[in-house]
Amino acid sequence: MNDETKKKINERYERELNKGERFWPDSIFKDLVVSLGIFILLIVLATFVGISPEAKADPSDTSYIPRPEWYFLFLFKFLALYGQIPLLGKIEWIATVAIPGIAIGVLTLLPFIDKSPNRYYGKRVLPISIMAIMVTGIVLLTLLSEVPTVSEDGSKLLGILQAIAGLAIPVITMILLFLMSFVFKQTTTRVMVWTTSLAAVSMILVSGTVLALHPRPVVEETEVAVTLVDQIFAGQDLYSIHCTECHGDDGSVAEIKGVEGLEGEKITPINSHDVLYTITDSAMYEVIAYGRPNAGMTPFGKAYGGELTKSEIDYIVTYIRYMWDDRFEIPAEALKPLFPPLAKGEVPSYEVHIQPIVKRYCISCHRAGKENNNYLMASYEEILTTGDNVANNIIAGDENSSLLQVIQEHEIMNPEKTDEVLIGVMPPNRALKPNIVDVFIRWIMNGMPQTAVEAAELFVAPTATP
């Protein structure tokens, strides 16, 4: 740019300045209005949209599907599409380093590449068209980022369509635009604008097709317990399934009973001060995750072959800490009773009363894969119909039902071999409290109603004594 051009530019600017406005108050006013708008928008978003909860980082959970922040999703999709290109697609640094590097390089050095003094849009059709295609491409790649390049059934159709919309059309169009600018110099602005528009529209249409054809993936919502009370409840549920069979529903078991291979094994009760005062949360986490193989405790953490994620073990530790460590005050909300207490004459139902009791005290052993005489208790049907000894287990109205006998500390002997125990006392570690035994008795004596509605119909209110 020579001195004369520079002088012309400066004079032109002087003229614009003189017929313009003032920074204060005109520009600042507009700035303040926009800033206020942004401020309000931020508060609205923070209050009404919020942030979706995520689980704690779990380095051992390699099944998590990584995704970058949204403003890098276009690059993420670009890498996937680039990798589909035969031969060239194998050289990954071209897509991760070279192409983005060149793009940023061109953008940075733009004033030295686009050196002409022209500023009017009409005289800058080439750069504006190229930028339009690139921005359209970036936006579309971002929207397409959730669509896999190869479908589950191996079909490559969606991948090819995406490559067309995201790579082929933009590249071809840009080559065309360059040719029109530098080789076929007679090409009018109109033609170039039409080319760009058609390219952009076709990119949008193909992308739209892909999004329409793409089957909605089943989003697995992982439960994240956010508040302390939620974490305690989550931990309680997990504990009752995985831990109760050896440690008891209240952590007090000192000698394991009723567990295959560990019968009679002596352990320190985990609700004791010995354990709770000396084992920190992280140590407790490691014990649960790694297990105590020498003492018979299998690993529970995913990192060591178990099935619990880091967050799940954290919830169990939180539950143990707040429930049994008397130095910590458990929030009142977390101490809600297992089931609503029964009124005189009220009949319990499976839905409201039996199910939570079974979940807390029985399910740890009486689920698939454990030694339990094949008696499973995960559902109403299972409780009534499964088990090696199902014939005498639950009989409506019969107080000699095996289930009622064993929870009242009477073992059931084998009628054919009178010194063999068929069903031991349940639960093996510690007897149920009388009010819980009472719930079972009432339930079976009144015909095992499943729903609260059915149970309510059986309710005989006590008549007022005269």
Next chain:
Amino acid sequence: MSGSNEISRRDFIKVTTGIVGGLIGVAIGLPSISYLIDPALREGGKDAWLSIGKFEDMQIGTPYPFSFTQVRVNGWERTSSSFGGYAIRKSDDSKGLLILNSRCTHLACTVNWNEEADGFLCPCHDAKFSKDGKVLDGPPPRPLDVYDEFRLSEDGHIEIFFKAG
């Protein structure tokens, strides 16, 4: 003082400031850079024989997933990282095992065995590997890495030799 061999005060101060400034810059700069990149210059970890599971649990033809954890010291923290892979038993012989690393050779996401697709799929950029770990589709430049040093231990476990670093 206008003698030809004498420097003016201005020039003397310019030069001295330049030299001293440069020296201070180096004295601060080099240790600072070293401070920042120090962890990148360390080699760490230990080689080890690690159990990946019982040989009898591995069925012929079905990829058997395994994982193990290695603890490495990074700075002041004992970081445990998990690694995983798939062991495919080819025959009755304990030597007939193909043990693949489940790290995708493209950008190190974890691949998962997919029964329907009959291959390992990578969820990051849609790579697909055959049961033998060869690249069928997608950006990976080479097949899945193989743990070729392994042995059958006395108690029936398959152990792989894990190289550190």
Next chain:
Amino acid sequence: MWKKAFEWLDERLGLKDIYTNLLDRPEPTGNWWNTLGSASMFLFVMQGLTGIFLTVYYTPSPDHAYDSVQYIMEGVAFGWLIRGIHHWGATLMVIVVFIHLLRVFVTASFKFPRELTWLIGIGLFLATLGMGFTGYLLPWNQKAYWATTVGTQIAGSVPFIGEFILKVLRGGPELSALTLQRFFSAHIWMLPAVLAGLMGIHLFLIIKHGESHFPTKED
């Protein structure tokens, strides 16, 4: 009486001079598109303020990062609001800065004499993306951890020096406490210092050359 107070301050602060040189400047007839620059700066200030408040409760260690963020969300009065503004502010800032870049590109305001302003602006844009990348790891949740694993892996794909770059970013071969710590340091000190410095030069240049006018057929 107020006049006297103003005079006293003006003699010592030079308020009238600030007004003449900074505020009472002529500008070409502006347009609402011109507000994008100040909007970016406003967002930067919002992020800085909410960020500073967040560091009152946040701990950058893998043992406590997640729980400290949890505490901010659940335990601290209005913690959810501060973190929420910071979270959404990050997204908005990337969008606003990018649209600002597009506007300057389309009106060719990066040409003589504002080439340096553009160069600084690209630096600001890249630093903003860097802030987003480093900040994303700090909550130490699954999304953060794995996104950073892949992101640093991409940095590691640079030929020859890739592995070295990866180890410098991560503070070792894998993600660890060192990674979280250096990302935190970059996020609250190093990149903000770069941003503030570049912004200072950017503003100086804008005041010196004035806001460019919207081009007409004459340009």
